[in-house]
Amino acid sequence: MTHEGRPDVGRLGVWTDQFDGQPLSAVKDAAAEIEELGYSTLWLSEVTGREALTQATLLLGATSRLVVATGVATIYGRDAVTMAQAERTLAEAFPGRFVLGLGNSHPYLVEQIRGHSFGPRVATMRGYLDAMDAAPFGPTVPGASANRVLGVVGRQMLGLAAQRAWGALPFGMPVAHTARAREILGPEPLLAVGQPVVLESDPDLARQTAHAHVAASLPNRDRALAELGYGEDVSAGGSDRLADAMIASGGLEAVTRRVAEQFKAGADHVCLYVLVPEGRPRIPLEGWRELAAALR
Template structure:
């Protein structure tokens, strides 16, 4: 088991299994590149450079049916100099554990201290309809995958098993596994109340990173409409968890406001601080716009002026 001390943002030395490991500095606030697959590769590389130049320390990538996560991470690590690339949702049905271990070892060797593996247990439709696998019980399947990852026989010649991993987790059982078998957890698109719950499940020492949906738009009505569409798309996978937190099943204004920080950069910064007060070590921002084919660089710049990045 490897755990990461809280407050990585201060650049503390990570200790895993009683041995000092190299530092992996995520910073206080990062960027979630949720629309990365909508961008041509050239534009995506330019966006990654912009994120780094603005002072963010971590860029998070998702994996669904678009680009392959490990290849994309390597491309963007090559295009940048300092930033950490994190696969927020590398699908465990996309690669066997041996391949994932070899890919992580390769990136760790080539870019020391700049790659964070975030594993995701996928979704039944993606695993079965898209990838042609049989979707298994999430926690048991993830545990078996981690077992295979830890004992993978192949990789770069001098590589050892890397502790640089988090699990994408929403429900308590997966959060508990993340605290047991990884640095900690990554939580995508949940209210501040869930951050507090996740911290209680993980305990005080595990890393907790969360991604906050946000909409920055000068027109209040258009911002509200876009925020509602984001909340509507997020709701199906979160019904039960949100109900447990006291939210109604319907998409009402309270639920939209809890899931999406809409307004000014100062409003988003306030939500980030709420997550941190609730126990998050690092908050990444998924800036949603009406034009996903264009990176929201101006919004990222505006947010960087209002947020702690180190």
């Protein structure tokens, strides 16, 4: 979806945390191939691997057309002034090619890994955005702040995204959540949806891979999933029903169907996260190639 004056994130992108721990040369080559395959946007995670804005800079430099987005950079990783400086610098250096995705992260990562205190999500993000907008430093780039998105799933955070950002990036949620997110956001804001997929042909291994991802995802999504009718599934630590709702599994036909459902529910952009079973190549190049051929 094209918004005048903003990066063209297109309809399909790639979301990945799989560059962490890989040689930078391989990461740059993978980003270049993602661009050549026809994906419009590459979304980069930030957990315990590379710092998101540095990696975004390197991959913007390794490509020529690809939009690179943080999906998401944690607000606890940099103070608001530093984040604003980085946002303005990248907007100046790569016009129309950088999207700053921001998120609150998770209490464990914030407190146990970073050593900060995790604050109330809405109030903390609102205060951070206020401080970014007021930051006096960094190059003056008209409209740079207009390209922000918030990585959110809850109702109040979606409402904040509608008020204070270009839009939202809900990740790994059922299609019903996309419809709810569109209702909360309204018709204009960008709704970019992160969709995990499993392309493994072995049904047992595919199910195992899906359940492992669901279990790791629940702490940040349990309330929103319960509101969608998955309370018992969450209490059980995940179920086949919940895994099927959160993850497109079963081959290219299943993924194609799920992507179509996400668009029908109101998504403007779907970024695909190819889940990789243990012991398989960490960077899922073959999966990205198969999906590009099937979905173009």
